[in-house]
Amino acid sequence: MAHPKRRQSKTRTLKRRTHDKAVAPTLAKCPNCGAYYVYHTVCPTCGYYRGKVAIVKEAAE
Secondary structure (H helix, E strand, C coil): CCCCCCCCCHHHHHHHHHHCCCCCCCEEECCCCCCEEECCCCCCCCCEECCEECCCCCCCC
């Protein structure tokens, strides 16, 4: 198993970690109801996915 002979510098560690950041999920606007939802998921408001009903939502009374 590999074992480091020298301590890794702070600069080298930070260079490696430049891509380890949180990114906001891409949002899309639902063509059916106009609410925003995360791409490639069912719309939480109306239950549509790619123009078809995926989840039957109950009407709020």
